[in-house]
Each structure stands twice: as C-alpha cells, then as structure tokens.
Amino acid sequence: EVSRNRRCDAVSSSTTDVTELAEIDWDKIDFGLKPTDYMYAMKCSRDGEFSQGQLQPFGNIDINPAAGVLNYGQGLFEGLKAYRKQDGNILLFRPEENAIRMRNGAERMCMPSPTVEQFVEAVKTTVLANKRWIPPPGKGSLYIRPLLMGTGAVLGLAPAPEYTFLIFVSPVGNYFKEGVAPINLIVETEFHRATPGGTGGVKTIGNYAAVLKAQSIAKAKGYSDVLYLDCLHKRYLEEVSSCNIFIVKDNVISTPEIKGTILPGITRKSIIEVARSQGFKVEERNVTVDELVEADEVFCTGTAVVLSPVGSITYKSQRFSYGEDGFGTVSKQLYTSLTSLQMGLSEDNMNWTVQL
Numbered sequence: 585e586v587s588r589n590r591r592c593d594a595v596s597s598s599t600t601d602v603t604e605l606a607e608i609d610w611d612k613i614d615f616g617l618k619p620t621d622y623m624y625a626m627k628c629s630r631d632g633e634f635s636q637g638q639l640q641p642f643g644n645i646d647i648n649p650a651a652g653v654l655n656y657g658q659g660l661f662e663g664l665k666a667y668r669k670q671d672g673n674i675l676l677f678r679p680e681e682n683a684i685r686m687r688n689g690a691e692r693m694c695m696p697s698p699t700v701e702q703f704v705e706a707v708k709t710t711v712l713a714n715k716r717w718i719p720p721p722g723k724g725s726l727y728i729r730p731l732l733m734g735t736g737a738v739l740g741l742a743p744a745p746e747y748t749f750l751i752f753v754s755p756v757g758n759y760f761k762e763g764v765a766p767i768n769l770i771v772e773t774e775f776h777r778a779t780p781g782g783t784g785g786v787k788t789i790g791n792y793a794a795v796l797k798a799q800s801i802a803k804a805k806g807y808s809d810v811l812y813l814d815c816l817h818k819r820y821l822e823e824v825s826s827c828n829i830f831i832v833k834d835n836v837i838s839t840p841e842i843k844g845t846i847l848p849g850i851t852r853k854s855i856i857e858v859a860r861s862q863g864f865k866v867e868e869r870n871v872t873v874d875e876l877v878e879a880d881e882v883f884c885t886g887t888a889v890v891l892s893p894v895g896s897i898t899y900k901s902q903r904f905s906y907g908e909d910g911f912g913t914v915s916k917q918l919y920t921s922l923t924s925l926q927m928g929l930s931e932d933n934m935n936w937t938v939q940l
C-alpha cells in the first residue's frame with residue numbers, strides 16, 4: 585500500500601521533476617492498453633456524495649461478485665485525451681464536457697456522479713501522475729478512461745448501494761488499424777445499436793457490449809466497422825460502433841441529429857463548431873442511407889477515432905466509394921484544424937484546451 589503522503593508526493597514530483605519518458609517504442613503504439621503507473625479511485629457511499637479520491641498503483645481491483653456493474657450493467661465510461669506539446673506542457677481537451685456527459689448518463693442509469701470539479705481535478709491528478717506515459721509530440725496521446733460503476737452488492741434488480749469512480753490511462757496511437765487511411769464500413773441491416781427510449785444516448789457500458797456481434801461479423805468480412813441505421817425505419821443513419829458519422833455534399837456538412845439514440849460525441853460537437861466557425865453550413869438532421877450514394881465525402885469522429893475518413897460504405901451488397909485513397913478536402917481541413925488545436929499547434933481561439 586502506498587501511503588497518502590507518498591501518493592501526493594508522486595503527483596507533485598511528476599509536475600516538476602519527472603520529465604523523462606517511459607521506455608517504450610513510441611513509434612509503435614496503437615490503441616492497445618499499456619499498463620501505466622497510477623490509477624485514481626473515488627468512492628461514493630450511501631449518502632450519495634463522492635469524497636476522498638486518491639491515486640493508487642495501476643492494477644486489478646477488488647470487486648464484490650454481486651456488484652451492480654457486474655450483474656446488471658450499471659456502469660458508464662468516458663474517454664478523453666492528453667497531448668504533450670513541444671514546449672513540454674500538457675493539454676487536455678474540453679474535460680468538463682466529459683464530466684457533464686457522465687453526469688447526464690449517471691442520471692439515466694440511476695447513479696450518483698462526481699461533480700464537474702471533482703471529475704476534472706481527478707483527471708488532472710491522474711494525468712500528471714502518469715506524465716511519463718504521455719507520448720512525445722506527434723507520436724500519439726494519453727487516452728484517459730474514467731469509469732463510473734455500481735460496486736455495491738445487489739441481488740434483486742435495483743440500483744447498487746455504493747459506487748466507484750475510477751480513472752486509468754494508457755498511451756495510444758491510431759484507433760483503426762488503417763491508421764489515418766480511409767476506413768471501410770458496412771451498413772448493418774440485421775442488428776441495432778439503440779432504440780427510442782433506450783440508453784443509446786448515454787455512454788453506458790452495455791451499449792458497447794451490444795455492438796460486438798455485428799462488429800465481429802463485419803471485421804471477419806474485412807470491414808473496419810459497422811454503420812447503424814435507426815431501428816424504426818431502417819433508413820436513417822445513426823452512428824458507427826465507436827464514433828459518430830458525417831457526410832459532405834457540395835460543401836454542406838450533415839450529421840444525424842442527437843435524439844436519444846445517438847451518442848452526443850464531444851468530437852462531433854467540436855467538429856460542428858469548428859466547421860461553422862470556418863463558414864461551412866452544418867446540418868444536424870435525419871440523414872438517410874440513400875444520401876450515401878451522392879455524398880462527396882464521409883467521415884467519422886470520436887475521441888479515440890479523432891476524425892477518420894471513410895473510403896467506402898457497403899449497403900445491401902452495393903459499395904459506395906469516396907475519394908481515391910486519402911482524405912477528402914473538407915475532411916482534411918477539419919481534421920487539421922481540430923488536431924492542431926488539441927495538440928497546441930494553433931492558437932486555441934475556441935478556449936477548449938486546459939493546460940497542465
């Protein structure tokens with residue numbers, strides 16, 4: 585057990601002294617888990633208040649077999665990234681948006697949640713304690729994974745009596761094995777990700793287990809991922825398993841509107857705001873599967889994915905292709921604007937980054 589004082593030392597020394605990098609091959613990182621030094625845990629007891637969060641060495645956690653999260657899926661997660669700048673400073677991207685989204689999800693899942701301040705402070709503490717795992721500039725980012733779970737024991741179906749907020753981190757590179765090359769999607773016509781009135785609009789863990797089957801089938805056929813349609817009409821685009829979708833036609837950018845079945849992505853929202861600030865017309869609306877035929881460009885957005893161009897989409901054995909073998913003009917412009925901002929390569933005129 586590391587004492588509380590030593591835990592604090594670990595954080596403060598990491599902010600001042602620890603400048604060296606972990607010894608891994610930074611040119612070879614993908615989106616796989618690399619164990620780091622510390623994780624952060626904060627418990628919430630029956631009074632509904634979170635308190636006394638602290639760092640502890642990264643490792644397995646003890647959990648009651650009857651925990652709400654294990655039995656009834658009462659859990660949420662978040663994802664955000666930290667980038668190392670050339671001058672050594674560390675940038676977080678809109679962490680308070682993740683905090684707010686977790687609070688919204690917690691309300692839907694009958695869970696208490698940390699305050700926005702608690703969430704952001706915990707993220708900062710965890711990142712600084714693991715500073716040596718933040719990739720050098722241009723080599724990737726530190727992916728931050730906050731979890732909120734019902735860790736109290738329940739047997740009958742009910743909200744758990746106790747909750748744990750936990751953050752772990754891992755250095756990551758590109759999400760798709762294609763790297764920044766275009767991905768190939770298949771429109772899913774059998775399975776659905778979300779239903780009206782369900783939990784598709786919050787980042788609950790069960791949404792991700794539910795897409796594994798379709799994703800595995802698609803991957804076995806050589807596709808990068810699955811594009812879901814709405815379950816009522818089987819006609820409107822919803823999202824990909826791990827990211828939101830956009831189409832571009834005649835320089836107008838369109839993306840499915842948020843209506844409870846689509847995850848309100850922070851990258852999605854940021855891309856919309858960046859695009860509008862650059863004079864693009866952006867429509868949040870019902871986008872039909874037929875519009876894929878005429879689209880000039882298609883791209884996906886997400887924290888893990890960042891902005892990924894889509895090279896082709898297959899729908900009922902028809903294949904629609906976009907561009908030759910690279911980014912479309914609009915996709916590329918938005919990708920560059922967003923990533924320059926996130927990495928601190930351009931001035932943050934949106935006031936989105938938080939420097940550590």
Ligand code: COI
Nearest residue numbers: 662663826886887888889
């Ligand atoms: C993220 O983009 O951060 C996500 O949470 C998606 C996940 C499937 C990696």
